[in-house]
Amino acid sequence: MSNVKCTHCQLEFDESVMITEEENPDVYFCCNGCQGVYHLLKEDGLESFYEKVGNNTIAPPLEIESDSHSFDLESFKQRYIKTTEEGFSSVDLVIEGIHCAACIWLNEKVLANTEGIVDATINFTNNKAKIIWDEETIPLSKVIDTIRSIGYNAYPYDRSAEDIKATKNKKDYFMRMAIAIFASMNIMMIDIAKYAGFFQGMKEETLHLVHIAEFIFATPVLFYSGWIFFRGAYYGLKNHIVNMDLLVSAGATLTYIYSLFVLFGGRGHSYFDSVAMIITFVLVGKYLEVIGKKNAVDTMDKIRSGVPHEATIVEDGVKRVVALDAIEVGDILEVKRGEKASVDGVLIGSSATFDESSLSGESLPVEKKEGDTIYSGTINSGKVIRYTATKNYANSTLSNIVNLLEDALSSKPEIEDTTNELSKYFSITILLLSLGTFGAWYWWGGDFEQALIVAISVIVIACPCALALATPIASLIGISWAAEKGLLFKEAKFIETFSKADTVVLDKTGTITEGKLEIKKISGDASQEQLRLLYAMSDGSNHPVSLAIKRYLEQKYPDITPIELRHIEQVEGQGIEAYYGDIRVLGGNSRLMKSRGISLDFESEYTLYHFAIDDQLLLSFELDDRLKEGIVELIAYLDSINVEVVMATGDHERVAQRVAQEIALKHYKSALSPIEKANYIKRLKEQGKKVVMVGDGINDALALSYADVAIAMGSGADVALAVSDVVILNNSLQAIQDSFIISRRTFTFIKQNLALSLIYNVITIPIAMAGYVIPLVAALSMSLSSLMVVGNSMRIKIKDNK
Amino acid sequence: MNSILMLELGVGIVVSFTLLGIFIWAARGGQFDDSKKMMDGLLFDSEEDLRAAVEKEKKVKALKAKKEQENNKK
Secondary structure, three states, rough: OOEEEOOOOEEEEEEOEEOOOOOOOOOOOHHHHHHHHOOOOOOOOOOOHHHHOOOOOOOOOOOOOOOHHHHHHHHHHHHOEEEEOOOOOEEEEEEEEEOOHHHHEEEEHHHOOOEEEEEEEEOOOOOOEEEEEEOOOOOOOHHHHHHHHHOOHHHHHOOOOHHHHHHHHHHHHHHHHHHHHHHHHHHHHHHHHHHHHHHHHOHHHOOOOOHHHHHHHHHHHHHHHHHHHHHHHHHHHHOOOHHHHHHHHHHHHHHHHHHHHHHHHHHOOOOHHHHHHHHHHHHHHHHHHHHHHHHHHHHHHHHHOOOEEEEEEOOOOEEEEEEEEOOOOEEEEEOOOEOOOOOOOEEOOOOOOEEEEHOOOOOEEEEEEOOOOEOOOOOOOOEEEEEEOOOOOHOOOHHHHHHHHHHHHHHHOOOOOHHHHHHHHHHHHHHHHHHHHHHHHHHHHHHHHHHHHHHHHHHHHHHHHHHHHHHHHHHHHHHHHHHHEEEEEOOOHHHHHHHOOOEEEOOOOOOEEEEEEEEEEEOOOHHHHHHHHHHHHOOOOHHHHHHHHHHHHHHHHHOOOOOOEEEEEEOOOOEEEEEOEEEEEEEHHHHHHHHOOOOOOOOOOOOEEEEEEEEEEEEEEEEOOOOOOHHHHHHHHHHHOOOOEEEOOOOHHHHHHHHHOOOOEEEEEOOOOHHHHHHHHHHHOOOOOOOOEOOOOHHHHHHHHHHHHHEEEEEOHHHHHHHHHHEOOOHHHHHHHHHHHHHHHHHHHHHHHHHHHHHHHHHHHHHHHHHOHHHHHHHHHHHEEEEEEHHHHHHHHHHHHH | OHHHHHHHHHHHHHHHHHHHHHHHHHOOOOOOOOHHHHHHHHHHHOHHHHHHHHHHHHHHHHHHHHHHHHHHHO
């Protein structure tokens, strides 16, 4: 059998498992969801979606178990819905399931075609949507159902004041930066003519014309783009602080005044190009910072949108939906299948199964019995349950994690930026030297004009170009080298932080291990026919154990096909019971077998799965998580460069110890909750360590946000990816070793570049102070210093190419 | 010689500032707010999409007129 692509999601599957249609022989679907969406789009005349998707794959439609009526509740309206000036309703949503531009197109299109929707815009960069609709024509729940019908999901988020501010700020900086780049590029072109004129000769009047053109372009850069530096300098001075903004604005303004003096006085050489370059370079750096802040706000909104917005309280047998803040200790709450628990509490009545992967990272559902603690944020994966609240929302686990994440993201710890520190002292020194030069020339020469020109030329020749380029050029080459290796550094500054790291904390599931169960041992025997029954049973469940059994059978018997079973019943937290004719088939853990009267004498440190037909045990599987390829080599490498490695896991001691032994790891921490994991990182940092944390689950998000550098595996949870600083796209552990090599080498070159530009200044500044700066020297030295830095940075990758 | 240079520079400056003006106008209108969407803009520039945009505008106009009538009645 060959693999074919699903007509809707484009994912490839074996032809035998695909859904086909008699009337359309060319279409294949991997699931009913894809089939449904395909026909819906066809009916609405939106087939061009598939042309737009191109070769991209999309996720099959999401299966949503909770209904959308909660979007029409009064508590929801009060919190999330706003009224526009025209009297329409407006809501901000985060759309889940968006993969490519075609997904955005489809959502916007379907919403635009829906009666009653005035406007629907979705931002591709952060997946946030704003929907304006007429409440009298269509309720919000129908709008949400429309989004769900095409395979996506939407969560509301409270658009915070910080989001509005961050968006406005980003736009403002973008505009200022765009104008600065535009003007600088034009000035650079004019500069070619100007500097060519120095060598080949240029008439005084022509040079004057060139200066006028540069003046026209440099003026908006200084006063419009550079305005933020003046503002920053003003607030700095008001608070008695000499900041970078003051030095940038003072340097640029003095250079501008000097150049104006040359332009209208007609003597010497103007430096409008330097004015534009200084402002542009520093502004680009600032813009990247602003984007970083906006991303942090977007991440927080994504996290907050995952928090349930109300809960069902049961009072005297009557159910009532209330806002989370209204829940009091002692209230009885009901949680349906697929819903999240909103506050911490204890289970009452029956047993339950909860997906606690958001806390422990483990994919296996956890079984709960009466009196067990239910943690907020975990998902009920079994039947409807009731529990008593033991904490209110503000003190519950989920709220604690969200608040801690918020604090960590808004004050992300940073290692002091070497270049910034250096340029601060550098700039102060230059300003003082320039002031001294002015005083000396005026004192001994007596000519005010001459003294001013020499003093300003000291500032100009010190040309921060090389210094400004030293870090960005090297970082850029380092980052692009990392990208080739499947590593995405979100910001350049993490190269420096990474190079100084001395401790690596690794999460277990998904980082050290695959996070996928694998069969370690099989006991017993079964015939081909019996194996087909086992295959049929594991085919019908998404439980990680069933998936592992299915994978194993498909690998071992490629031609295996399932037999149709009837009365398939999922026994909560135990397994599956089904019938084939009158034969009873059982598949599950030891408790299922015992409860059905099958005696077992089997113990193992691994996860167990038994298979029995008609009360006779046939097979017992022992399953375990497989180690990731390259983990042992990675730990050996980190040991060799004296970096301490620690494994931090939510799993219990026995499992952690076994894994640590297998990979020859000396230090590990087990049974850590997300908050304990984060506190552990905090303690390491308090001991003065520079910590790199590698993780992939929602449970790692908090610890990741506390680390100096957070690395997430590309296949990890959205939240983990969002809070990380470095993303490993190809999921390989080799990439962590590469990050160390790349960041350490790049940082060495940054230091070399800084040294080069300082040496250059040590030579040229005395010449300028002595009054010997002629335009030719200035022109040559300016270009040379920048070329030196760029040329040196190019050597970073040489080692890799050899 | 210089008058030609002056003319060239003048035209160059006027043209480039006009282009900058257009860019600022587009950026103020929100065209560059979403960097990813902006890059994929070309994909969604067919005649069909243009027609749909016009239809959408008409629909919004009708909805707004209806809402205004309702507001006036109140």
